[in-house]
Amino acid sequence: MLTEHELVAQAKAGDVAAFESLVSLYEGKLYSLAMSMLQQSEDAEDVVQNTFLKVMDSLPKLREDTAFGPWIRQIAGNFALQTLRRRRTRPTVSLDGMAGATGSDELARPEFIAEWRNNPAELAQRREVRGLLAQALAALPENYRVVFVMRDVNELSVRETAKALKLSEANVKVRLLRARLALREQLTRALGDETRRAEAPANHDHENDPELARLAKRYAAAGHEVQQ
Numbered sequence: 694m695l696t697e698h699e700l701v702a703q704a705k706a707g708d709v710a711a712f713e714s715l716v717s718l719y720e721g722k723l724y725s726l727a728m729s730m731l732q733q734s735e736d737a738e739d740v741v742q743n744t745f746l747k748v749m750d751s752l753p754k755l756r757e758d759t760a761f762g763p764w765i766r767q768i769a770g771n772f773a774l775q776t777l778r779r780r781r782t783r784p785t786v787s788l789d790g791m792a793g794a795t796g797s798d799e800l801a802r803p804e805f806i807a808e809w810r811n812n813p814a815e816l817a818q819r820r821e822v823r824g825l826l827a828q829a830l831a832a833l834p835e836n837y838r839v840v841f842v843m844r845d846v847n848e849l850s851v852r853e854t855a856k857a858l859k860l861s862e863a864n865v866k867v868r869l870l871r872a873r874l875a876l877r878e879q880l881t882r883a884l885g886d887e888t889r890r891a892e893a894p895a896n897h898d899h900e901n902d903p904e905l906a907r908l909a910k911r912y913a914a915a916g917h918e919v920q921q
Contacts (some may be wrong), residue, residue, distance in 0.1 A: 701761045705752050712752075715761075716745055723769045729830050729842045730773040740776060744769040763848060770847045774857060777839065829879040833872055840865055841872035 695703070695711070697718065703711035723744055727737035747768050755764065830838055843854045844865070851869075855862045 697761060701752075701755070705755065712749070715748075719762075719765055720745075723765065726766060726769055726842065726846060727773050729827070729846060730770070730839055731776055732831055736776050737773075740769055740772045743772045747772075766847050767849065770843055770849070771857065774839075777835075825880060826876075829876050832879065833875060837868050837872035837875065840868040841876065844869050845873075 695714070697715075700711045700714050700718075704715055720741055723741045724737050727740035728734065731737050731740070744765065748765055751768075755761070830841070833841065839858065840854060843849045843857065844851070849857070851862050851865050854860075855865045858865065860868075
Protein backbone atom coordinates (compact mmCIF):
# COMPACT_ATOMS: atom_id res chain seq x y z
CA MET A 694 0.00 0.00 0.00
CA LEU A 695 1.37 3.40 -1.00
CA THR A 696 2.18 6.01 1.62
CA GLU A 697 0.61 9.45 1.47
CA HIS A 698 3.94 10.90 0.32
CA GLU A 699 4.06 8.39 -2.55
CA LEU A 700 0.46 9.14 -3.51
CA VAL A 701 1.22 12.86 -3.63
CA ALA A 702 4.29 12.27 -5.81
CA GLN A 703 2.33 10.10 -8.24
CA ALA A 704 -0.60 12.53 -8.33
CA LYS A 705 1.80 15.38 -9.11
CA ALA A 706 3.05 13.29 -12.03
CA GLY A 707 -0.48 13.03 -13.39
CA ASP A 708 -1.62 9.70 -11.93
CA VAL A 709 -5.41 10.03 -11.71
CA ALA A 710 -5.80 6.94 -9.52
CA ALA A 711 -3.33 8.38 -6.98
CA PHE A 712 -5.25 11.66 -6.89
CA GLU A 713 -8.51 9.77 -6.36
CA SER A 714 -6.87 7.95 -3.45
CA LEU A 715 -5.96 11.30 -1.89
CA VAL A 716 -9.55 12.45 -2.36
CA SER A 717 -10.80 9.33 -0.55
CA LEU A 718 -8.26 9.87 2.22
CA TYR A 719 -9.14 13.52 2.86
CA GLU A 720 -12.74 14.16 1.82
CA GLY A 721 -14.19 13.15 5.18
CA LYS A 722 -11.59 15.14 7.12
CA LEU A 723 -12.17 18.26 5.03
CA TYR A 724 -15.93 17.91 5.34
CA SER A 725 -15.55 17.71 9.11
CA LEU A 726 -13.36 20.81 9.11
CA ALA A 727 -15.79 22.76 6.93
CA MET A 728 -18.82 21.66 8.96
CA SER A 729 -17.08 22.72 12.17
CA MET A 730 -16.76 26.24 10.77
CA LEU A 731 -19.94 26.57 8.70
CA GLN A 732 -22.53 24.31 10.37
CA GLN A 733 -24.31 23.81 7.03
CA SER A 734 -23.85 20.59 5.08
CA GLU A 735 -24.42 22.09 1.62
CA ASP A 736 -21.82 24.80 2.21
CA ALA A 737 -19.41 22.23 3.64
CA GLU A 738 -19.82 20.03 0.56
CA ASP A 739 -19.09 23.04 -1.68
CA VAL A 740 -15.93 23.75 0.31
CA VAL A 741 -14.73 20.17 -0.16
CA GLN A 742 -15.42 20.26 -3.89
CA ASN A 743 -13.72 23.63 -4.35
CA THR A 744 -10.76 22.47 -2.29
CA PHE A 745 -10.09 19.47 -4.49
CA LEU A 746 -10.49 21.56 -7.65
CA LYS A 747 -7.92 23.99 -6.25
CA VAL A 748 -5.62 21.13 -5.25
CA MET A 749 -5.87 19.65 -8.74
CA ASP A 750 -4.69 22.95 -10.22
CA SER A 751 -2.02 23.66 -7.60
CA LEU A 752 -0.60 20.21 -6.89
CA PRO A 753 1.98 20.23 -9.74
CA LYS A 754 3.54 23.34 -8.15
CA LEU A 755 3.56 21.97 -4.60
CA ARG A 756 7.05 22.06 -3.12
CA GLU A 757 8.60 18.75 -2.13
CA ASP A 758 9.13 19.90 1.46
CA THR A 759 5.49 20.98 1.93
CA ALA A 760 3.41 18.67 4.13
CA PHE A 761 0.30 17.73 2.16
CA GLY A 762 -2.13 17.47 5.10
CA PRO A 763 -1.66 20.98 6.55
CA TRP A 764 -1.55 22.41 3.02
CA ILE A 765 -4.90 20.95 1.94
CA ARG A 766 -6.54 21.81 5.29
CA GLN A 767 -5.44 25.41 4.90
CA ILE A 768 -6.98 25.56 1.43
CA ALA A 769 -10.26 24.20 2.81
CA GLY A 770 -10.14 26.65 5.72
CA ASN A 771 -9.70 29.56 3.32
CA PHE A 772 -12.71 28.46 1.25
CA ALA A 773 -14.78 28.14 4.44
CA LEU A 774 -13.80 31.69 5.44
CA GLN A 775 -14.87 32.94 2.02
CA THR A 776 -18.23 31.29 2.56
CA LEU A 777 -18.62 32.96 5.96
CA ARG A 778 -17.89 36.35 4.41
CA ARG A 779 -20.37 35.79 1.57
CA ARG A 780 -23.08 35.22 4.16
CA ARG A 781 -22.75 38.83 5.17
CA THR A 782 -24.13 41.79 3.30
CA ARG A 783 -20.66 43.19 2.68
CA PRO A 784 -18.33 40.41 1.50
CA THR A 785 -15.17 42.28 2.54
CA VAL A 786 -16.28 42.88 6.11
CA SER A 787 -13.77 41.79 8.74
CA LEU A 788 -14.84 38.86 10.88
CA ASP A 789 -14.33 41.29 13.78
CA GLY A 790 -17.71 42.66 12.72
CA MET A 791 -19.54 39.37 13.11
CA ALA A 792 -22.73 39.27 15.10
CA GLY A 793 -21.74 38.86 18.70
CA ALA A 794 -18.13 39.89 18.15
CA THR A 795 -18.34 43.43 19.42
CA GLY A 796 -18.30 43.59 23.17
CA SER A 797 -18.95 39.88 23.47
CA ASP A 798 -15.47 38.57 24.24
CA GLU A 799 -16.56 38.08 27.86
CA LEU A 800 -18.03 34.62 28.07
CA ALA A 801 -19.19 33.44 31.43
CA ARG A 802 -16.42 31.90 33.51
CA PRO A 803 -16.80 28.09 33.41
CA GLU A 804 -18.27 26.50 36.51
CA PHE A 805 -16.93 23.01 35.97
CA ILE A 806 -13.34 22.26 34.93
CA ALA A 807 -11.84 18.86 35.71
CA GLU A 808 -9.10 16.59 34.49
CA TRP A 809 -10.13 14.00 31.90
CA ARG A 810 -11.15 10.56 33.11
CA ASN A 811 -9.27 9.03 30.15
CA ASN A 812 -6.46 10.00 27.83
CA PRO A 813 -7.74 12.48 25.17
CA ALA A 814 -6.22 10.42 22.36
CA GLU A 815 -8.26 7.41 23.54
CA LEU A 816 -11.40 9.49 24.05
CA ALA A 817 -11.28 10.82 20.49
CA GLN A 818 -11.45 7.30 19.07
CA ARG A 819 -14.96 6.90 20.49
CA ARG A 820 -17.78 7.95 18.19
CA GLU A 821 -19.86 9.32 21.05
CA VAL A 822 -16.99 11.56 22.18
CA ARG A 823 -16.54 12.95 18.70
CA GLY A 824 -20.27 13.60 18.65
CA LEU A 825 -20.02 15.50 21.95
CA LEU A 826 -17.23 17.65 20.54
CA ALA A 827 -19.25 18.35 17.39
CA GLN A 828 -22.22 19.45 19.50
CA ALA A 829 -20.03 21.61 21.72
CA LEU A 830 -18.46 23.28 18.68
CA ALA A 831 -21.87 23.93 17.15
CA ALA A 832 -23.00 25.62 20.37
CA LEU A 833 -20.10 28.10 20.35
CA PRO A 834 -20.65 31.61 18.99
CA GLU A 835 -19.35 31.71 15.43
CA ASN A 836 -16.52 34.13 16.14
CA TYR A 837 -15.09 31.78 18.79
CA ARG A 838 -15.75 28.60 16.84
CA VAL A 839 -13.89 29.82 13.76
CA VAL A 840 -10.80 30.77 15.77
CA PHE A 841 -10.78 27.43 17.59
CA VAL A 842 -11.11 25.43 14.37
CA MET A 843 -8.33 27.37 12.65
CA ARG A 844 -5.94 27.13 15.60
CA ASP A 845 -6.62 23.76 17.21
CA VAL A 846 -8.11 21.76 14.34
CA ASN A 847 -6.46 23.33 11.29
CA GLU A 848 -3.27 24.00 13.28
CA LEU A 849 -2.59 27.50 11.95
CA SER A 850 -0.39 29.76 14.05
CA VAL A 851 -1.78 32.75 15.94
CA ARG A 852 -0.25 35.04 13.32
CA GLU A 853 -1.72 33.08 10.41
CA THR A 854 -5.14 32.97 12.08
CA ALA A 855 -5.07 36.71 12.76
CA LYS A 856 -4.14 37.44 9.16
CA ALA A 857 -6.85 35.18 7.74
CA LEU A 858 -9.56 36.64 10.00
CA LYS A 859 -8.33 40.24 9.83
CA LEU A 860 -8.00 40.37 13.61
CA SER A 861 -5.21 41.39 15.94
CA GLU A 862 -3.14 38.58 17.39
CA ALA A 863 -4.30 39.62 20.86
CA ASN A 864 -7.92 39.25 19.77
CA VAL A 865 -7.22 35.80 18.36
CA LYS A 866 -5.68 34.74 21.67
CA VAL A 867 -8.63 36.04 23.67
CA ARG A 868 -11.17 34.28 21.47
CA LEU A 869 -9.16 31.09 21.55
CA LEU A 870 -9.07 31.24 25.32
CA ARG A 871 -12.84 31.76 25.54
CA ALA A 872 -13.52 28.99 23.05
CA ARG A 873 -11.27 26.53 24.83
CA LEU A 874 -12.74 27.24 28.23
CA ALA A 875 -16.30 26.94 26.93
CA LEU A 876 -15.52 23.68 25.14
CA ARG A 877 -13.58 22.34 28.11
CA GLU A 878 -16.55 22.97 30.38
CA GLN A 879 -19.02 21.33 28.00
CA LEU A 880 -16.84 18.27 27.50
CA THR A 881 -15.70 17.79 31.08
CA ARG A 882 -19.27 17.83 32.33
CA ALA A 883 -19.54 14.54 30.44
CA LEU A 884 -15.94 13.33 30.45
CA GLY A 885 -14.30 14.94 33.47
CA ASP A 886 -13.40 13.26 36.72
CA GLU A 887 -15.58 14.74 39.48
CA THR A 888 -12.98 13.76 42.06
CA ARG A 889 -10.35 15.89 40.30
CA ARG A 890 -12.50 18.95 39.81
CA ALA A 891 -10.76 22.33 39.93
CA GLU A 892 -11.69 25.97 39.77
CA ALA A 893 -11.40 27.44 36.27
CA PRO A 894 -8.38 29.74 36.40
CA ALA A 895 -9.00 33.44 35.96
CA ASN A 896 -5.97 33.69 33.67
CA HIS A 897 -5.99 30.39 31.80
CA ASP A 898 -2.93 29.73 29.63
CA HIS A 899 -4.57 30.09 26.23
CA GLU A 900 -1.38 28.97 24.49
CA ASN A 901 -1.23 25.68 26.34
CA ASP A 902 -4.25 23.42 26.64
CA PRO A 903 -2.65 20.23 25.32
CA GLU A 904 -5.45 17.82 26.23
CA LEU A 905 -8.15 19.76 24.38
CA ALA A 906 -5.81 20.45 21.46
CA ARG A 907 -5.01 16.74 21.11
CA LEU A 908 -8.68 15.87 21.28
CA ALA A 909 -9.45 18.41 18.53
CA LYS A 910 -6.71 17.05 16.28
CA ARG A 911 -7.86 13.46 16.76
CA TYR A 912 -11.41 14.59 16.00
CA ALA A 913 -10.23 16.19 12.76
CA ALA A 914 -8.15 13.15 11.81
CA ALA A 915 -11.19 10.89 12.26
CA GLY A 916 -13.11 12.87 9.64
CA HIS A 917 -16.21 12.88 11.83
CA GLU A 918 -19.28 14.03 9.93
CA VAL A 919 -21.34 16.40 12.03
CA GLN A 920 -25.00 15.55 11.94
CA GLN A 921 -27.49 18.35 11.53
